[in-house]
Amino acid sequence: MNWNFFENYHARKLKEYSSEVNAEELWQAIEPQIQAKKDRHGLWFLFPLLCLGAFSYLAFYTTNTELEEEEEPSMVSTSLNNMVVQEAKHVPLIPTKTNEISTVKKALSSAPSFFTEKKDLPEKNSTSYKKQLQNLALQKTLQNLNTQNSTISTKSNLSESRTLKQNKSNSLETDFSEKGNSFIQKESISKLAIIRPTIFKQEKLNTDYTIPVLEIEKIILPSKRLFSFSLGFEIGLGYSIKDYSEDTENMDLINFMKRIESPLESTGAGMTFEVKHRSNFFLQTGINYSRFNQRIKLDQVIPGTVQTENAIVELYTNSNGEVIPILGLGSETVERLYKLTHYNFHEFISVPIMLGYEFKKKSLSLSPLIGINFNLVHNANGIQFSGNNINSKFDLEDSDWFDSRTSLSYHIGLGINYQLKESFNIGLKPYFNFQKNDINSSINPLEQGFKTFGMSIISSYSF
């Protein structure tokens, strides 16, 4: 008998030999390690969303209360106190007959302020700003004067106009006509400016005419609201670079001869909700769906069995004590090479919490933002194409792919927005996402913190 026969004989016996082992005890030790961890992810996952929701409600409530109160005349002063007071200018009024000066004074004192739409104000940066402002003031004052002239004669009308005690800061006492009052609507208050003219001095042209020099004592612009809100929609593509150099254990386990993994490609879409402070800092949240696709091409050696006529089927011991193997039909283990292509899909639902700042110049704005995403693995599945055209779909078990279905990722983005209309913006957002997760299963292809570069298209509506 040669050595090779001896080896093969015992190798076969050893392969089939079953050692004594306390399987029950072994199972007790294994069971806790393989049972899927059930995360109580529901509540904490929603926690940041709830926090921001509560914050938004309070912010909105505060702003909304202010607006509602503005409808009450007694509270307009509050609103006016928050307004921004701009520069005062002296504007020569039209020549007026000396004996009419008192009428002008009276008209101005009874109705010195009027409202104009903010959009009618000249651009502050323009070179002719002062001149335009003066013209506007003159025009409006004359309009107002004409109106007041007609009402002076009927004092009853004046008495019907509302008188507002205005204020802590400048003790400005303002009457305004019903026309002015009609501007004070919840929707339009932010679009209004208040111009308060008064007579600064009088210059006599001759005995008949005097030029009253009108002083635009104050231009009061409505203050910005403390908070503004916007709803947006974004859709984007991402590309993840991943280092697979540590991913060798998996290759050993399932005997890959050759393995090529593509970077992760992702697509995503989501809704965003943004609360912006008037300082231009904003908080952003929402809900996003993203899907990561991974392609793995591999050559896999898979053991199988084939029938052979030279298998040892029995050992016969003859009368001399010699053991004689009897060969016959049996099975033999062989290895076959399969060329496989796996596609793994991982679907995430994410809630972002982002902090950003908006730099705005005319219609264009840049909004760098930074924050975290709270991710929940919504679904994980895959499909495999094998060389023999036997394709199969499969679900990726949570316990196999993720120790936890929830994870965190860091996010940095830069929103580049263009204001199409007053409340409607479109934009692009390049971003970088770094998956900082608690996924640590050794066979999980997403276990390593992968980095995603992407680009989103955004549209948003402000209110």
Next chain:
Amino acid sequence: MDEKTIIVGCKKGIAKYQKALVLKYSGMLMTVARRYSYDKSYAKDILQEAFVKIFKSLDRYEEQGAFEAWMRRIVIHTALKYFDKSSFKKEHHGLENYELSQDVPKVFLKFNEEEIMNYINQLPDGYKQVFNLFVIEGYSHKEIGEILNIGESTSRSQLARARKILQNQLISAKKQTA
């Protein structure tokens, strides 16, 4: 409970089938673990770790292949990793041209599995690994080289040395018995 039912049940994560798998295959896989271990306690740890890997990798198992062979591979790789694949590095090489005695007494076939396993386990670790991988598992020297991160020629020399030692052990055992 047949193998296919167990596999499907395990893929769904059902504890009943997972336990059935452990009960059914632990003996056979324990043999594998023991052949790569110093003693039974190490083998038990390796087997436990290997089973966890088996359950976690089961989705990747394709039913075209032999399930037992697939599990054996996992146990082997777990054992090799457990001992850090480094033991052979401490041993000597240089027996590429060693010629085995081709004449083996037939009485050697009477050794039972435990006896053979004991003799194999007495081999130095590196030799034992190569011997097990080549002779028992049927890996080629090229594959062994890749698994253990050694050259093919090193694998050959380790095997030759292992065979020589084993042969001497068996011969002396036979003499003692006689």
